[in-house]
Amino acid sequence: MTQQARPQPGPPTDYSPARIRDAVRSVIEAETLPPIVQAGHPVLRQFAAPYDGQLNAAELDGLIARMREVMHAAPGVGLAAPQLGIPLQIAVLEDQYEVDPASAAARSREPLAFTAVINPKYQPVGNDVDTFYEGCLSVGGYQAVVARYRSVELNCLTQDGRPFRETYSGWQARIVQHETDHLHGMLYLDRAEIRSLTTNAEYAARWAQPGIAEAQLALGFRQD
Structure with a gap:
């Protein structure tokens, strides 16, 4: 299966x-964790503003810390600022969850240390793609099959403003692509094989294998 044409x-x-700063302060100062914005909210469909100093250092650190809290509580392996209603190009990534060895091997899934990325962009490294079920904290209750580049080069700024470049492969590359897409106003459903769409309950009951062959056959989505 080849990756579909890049969505706009x-x-x-x-x-x-000023509005971005107010939204950040509201999230940081809230006594409880803010809810994750769900599909249908306009902020998820906007190209987020590049970070260029809209926040002071304390606000930036506070936002990233709060995003990490929300990601852990969800739980998830990534979170973008628009998912908290803040259209700013900041995302957090971390994958420390234990998965069964067969799934880890099939998906090339290895632990990913906590990373905050600012103004990220990625480029594919080669044309190989991997195709697996994928979900999103802003599309609660569903998963769908998405083809993603197997390896990508990420370019961004770190939390302290330093340029950062790294190549990611396997599941880590999928996380990088998913969260960067969020910052550009795209959801994973824009890339998904829609016939594969399943509720989390159906996924757990039927399709939670390392690969997607059984789901392809039963649900009738393309197998090229």
């Missing part, structure tokens, strides 16, 4: 720097 990014956010 969303329109640029209409949030002013």
Whole structure:
């Protein structure tokens, strides 16, 4: 299966720097963890504003810390600022969950240390793709099959403003692509084989194998 044509990014956010700062302060100062924005909210379909100093150091650190808390509580392996209603190009990544060895081997899934990325962009390394079920914290209750590049090169800024470049492969590359897409106004459903769409309950009952062959046959989505 080849990766589908790249979806078009969303329109640029209409949030002013002051509105972004107010949204960040609201998230940081909240006594409880903020909810994760769900599909249908316009902020998920906007091209988030590049980070260029809209926040002071304490606000930036506070936002990243809060995003990590929300990601862990969900639980998930990545979270983008728009998922908290903040159209700013910041995301957090971390995968420390234990999975069965067969799934880990099939998906090339290895632990990913906590990483905060600012203004990320990725480029494929080669044309090979991997195709697996994928979910999203902003599309609660569902999963679908998505073809993603097997390896990508990520370019971004670190939390302290340093340029960062790294190549990721396997499941780590999938996380990088998924979260970067969020910052450009795209959801995983834009890339998905829609006939593969399944509820989490049906996925757990029927399709939670390392690969997708059985789901392809039973649900009738393409097998090229």
